[in-house]
Amino acid sequence: MAHKAAKKRHKKTSVDDYLYHIVIAVFLATVGYAIYNNVVKDKRKLYQIQVIESKVINEHNDLTENSFSLSENDFFVDWNL
Numbered sequence: 001m002a003h004k005a006a007k008k009r010h011k012k013t014s015v016d017d018y019l020y021h022i023v024i025a026v027f028l029a030t031v032g033y034a035i036y037n038n039v040v041k042d043k044r045k046l047y048q049i050q051v052i053e054s055k056v057i058n059e060h061n062d063l064t065e066n067s068f069s070l071s072e073n074d075f076f077v078d079w080n081l
Contacts, residue, residue: 051076 015022042049057070 046081049081051079051081 052072054072057072060066061069
C-alpha cells in the first residue's frame, strides 16, 4: 500500500516532461521580443519627438478599426514629448 502511494506521489505529469522545452521557449520568445523591439522601435529621443506629428495622426486615422480619430490641437504646437 505504501509503495503504491509513494509511486503515485512521484509520478511525472505531462508538464514535467516538457518543462525544459517550455523554459527554453519562454527564453527565446523574450530574446526575440527584445531584438524585435530594438529593430522596430523609434530611435529618436523623447525630447526630439513632437507632440503633434502629422504622420502619426494620419496613420491612426487611416486605420478602420479605430473608434475615434485624431486631429491637431493648437495648445500643443511646438511641444516635444
